[in-house]
Amino acid sequence: MIQNARVLQPEFVPRDVVHRTHEVTTLSAALDPVTDGQKGEVSFLHGPSGAGKTCIARYITEQLQESVLDLNTQYVNCWEDYSRFKTLYRVLEGIDRTLDIHRQSTPRDELLDRLRDYDGPPYVVILDEVDQLEDKRVLYELHRTRKLTLVLIANQEAGLFEPLNERLTSRLRTATRIQFDRYTVDELVSILEPRVRWGLQEDVVTTEQLEWIADAAAGDARVGIEVLRVAARRTTQRGLDTIPDEVLREAVSEAKSEIRQRNVGKLTADQRILYEIVTELGEVPPSTLYEEYRARADDPKSDRMVRNYLQKMERYNLVRAEGENRGRTYCSVV
Structure with a gap:
């Protein structure tokens, strides 16, 4: 395949x-x-x-x-x-x-x-x-x-x-x-189509399935390409000639998980400490998070730098922020 x-x-x-x-x-x-x-x-x-x-x-x-x-x-x-x-x-x-x-x-x-x-x-x-x-x-x-x-x-x-x-x-x-703005569904489909043509055998995946992948990727080409790759890998492992819809559905969560793990692997030492705290506690307010971070870090960064780190991890779907101002908390992404 x-x-x-x-x-x-x-x-x-x-x-x-x-x-x-x-x-x-x-x-x-x-x-x-x-x-x-x-x-x-x-x-x-x-x-x-x-x-x-x-x-x-x-x-x-x-x-x-x-x-x-x-x-x-x-x-x-x-x-x-x-x-x-x-x-x-x-x-x-x-x-x-x-x-x-x-x-x-x-x-x-x-x-x-x-x-x-x-x-x-x-x-x-x-x-x-x-x-x-x-x-x-x-x-x-x-x-x-x-x-x-x-x-x-x-x-x-x-x-x-x-x-x-x-x-x-x-x-x-x-x-x-x-x-750069997020891709539309149609734009993502046209990005995926040549990769299908060059990387997979003919008639392995339908246009409707590519549209489904593009919609699930929500404008993120990395997610769309990863879903396609994971689906092709799963289908090959099962010895099938075409990608079934159920494999695509399974591939979405697996693809996002693999992307998340790669991003975790790129975290700096201070970012990893923050990520581990949020993961351990599940949900934590900024004050508690900053206090725990300062206790664990050898050379703690400023609160502004910590906020920048957290915003970065939000954008890469490693942590999730909920609420505003004093009611804000940081949660782990499963």
Whole structure:
């Protein structure tokens, strides 16, 4: 049944993208100076999870690599590489400048010096989940690097700009902003159709079933693709030739659970503490949550940073907030 499992993976970047013409055109224009060996404009892609931000950013950089003879690119997931050292290391890794760097002993300033010395071809760096950076001064340092162009990705604009100092904010405020909205059911179907065509045998799934998947995904392409992948896997395990409706229904909860577990695996140490507290208590008011967090964390972050962490986990369906102001509580998502 499965002919090409790769196209059913969430990180797969298709050769053609649909329903994002404006976003593709805008980002292409911002990066166009790179084709002449110059530094492009800083771009900021924002919108809900599964709206195509990462896919479009990687799609455009791959297109650039095909048209520009000398070009370096690098993708950094700042949820995983959230410290200043890790971010700089990953950026240097994209231009082969990590030789002799030791994660335990090399000073961070040495990484920055190596980056400042860079004088190679244009370099496009995608910083995904950029709001997760612990020290956002690294954005200023990268912005000042010669020939390095930043593509920033986050769920919300406020999550990136609110904690920044005035000097950095003034530079990033001029970034090309590209807003991504959730996909409609019809748009999600047309995203799933080529993946079915490339990844599965013919007539395995019907158009009506794809519409059902798209509706269940609620505008989130990651969920829709994961449901399709899980359903195909379950059907193959059962030795069937087509995907039954009952398998699709079972695949929805399993797909969302697998996505949630992957997101849990990306949590920082402080976020994981918060997640464990909410999971243990089931329902907890902010005051109790903050107090318990401070008791468990070695280096507790500020209340504002904790709120940012909780908002991030809400957007990725790891915790749920109920009520407002003093009546607010945080609940675990089962």
